[in-house]
Amino acid sequence: TQLLEQSPQFLSIQEGENLTVYCNSSSVFSSLQWYRQEPGEGPVLLVTVVTGGEVKKLKRLTFQFGDARKDSSLHITAAQPGDTGLYLCAGVRGTYKYIFGTGTRLKVLA
Amino acid sequence: GAGVSQSPRYKVTKRGQDVALRCDPISGHVSLYWYRQALGQGPEFLTYFNYEAQQDKSGLPNDRFSAERPEGSISTLTIQRTEQRDSAMYRCASSYTTSGGYEQFFGPGTRLTVL
Numbered sequence: 396t397q398l399l400e401q402s403p404q405f406l407s408i409q410e411g412e413n414l415t416v417y418c419n420s421s422s423v424f425s426s427l428q429w430y431r432q433e434p435g436e437g438p439v440l441l442v443t444v445v446t447g448g449e450v451k452k453l454k455r456l457t458f459q460f461g462d463a464r465k466d467s468s469l470h471i472t473a474a475q476p477g478d479t480g481l482y483l484c485a486g487v488r489g490t491y492k493y494i495f496g497t498g499t500r501l502k503v504l505a
Numbered sequence: 506g507a508g509v510s511q512s513p514r515y516k517v518t519k520r521g522q523d524v525a526l527r528c529d530p531i532s533g534h535v536s537l538y539w540y541r542q543a544l545g546q547g548p549e550f551l552t553y554f555n556y557e558a559q560q561d562k563s564g565l566p567n568d569r570f571s572a573e574r575p576e577g578s579i580s581t582l583t584i585q586r587t588e589q590r591d592s593a594m595y596r597c598a599s600s601y602t603t604s605g606g607y608e609q610f611f612g613p614g615t616r617l618t619v620l
Contacts, residue, residue, distance in 0.1 A: 401547075437611025437614060440608045483547045491536060492550060493550065497547060498547050
């Protein structure tokens with residue numbers, strides 16, 4: 396059962412555009428992670444956010460954890476074709492359980 | 506260093522057969538997870554091991570699914586009497602700690618097809 400809804404589900408944009416992906420839940424998580432997955436491979440961790448309201452930046456990617464620790468967003472500035480992939484959020488419940496989101500498939504056109 | 510490995514990478518079986526999927530985690534990683542992933546969607550939790558102890562099997566769909574990690578290293582996910590609805594990508598992941606929020610390292614997955 397997916398408890399984390401991501402939007403949009405699909406996104407196709409031109410190189411240089413900005414975009415935001417949302418991850419929403421009615422549940423509180425102890426922390427939240429974002430992963431990127433490329434075809435034929437497993438998800439790879441991008442970032443972990445722990446504190447409500449926390450903002451982390453990773454080059455052109457900005458991640459924010461909601462104040463109530465129920466939602467998160469990923470913003471990409473000046474997208475590049477190398478950003479293409481499946482983006483997944485994952486909420487951490489308790490000490491070990493990861494609940495993954497429904498996924499956002501991003502395609503950046505050159 | 507070596508990452509998480511899974512075997513076989515692809516498995517085609519006939520309905521009713523049993524299958525065993527193997528996961529070899531990163532050496533020293535104490536936590537091991539099994540997930541099932543549909544195409545284009547996030548992994549769905551199946552079960553979690555803390556060393557050799559199966560701490561949570563709440564995500565296993567039914568009693569045809571079982572998993573073990575007898576020596577706290579390699580793990581096997583077994584599906585008995587396979588059904589077509591069991592067709593999916595099965596992934597395992599390992600983490601060096603038992604505390605949540607740390608990085609999980611995922612294997613390449615086993616693509617199971619039940620005919």
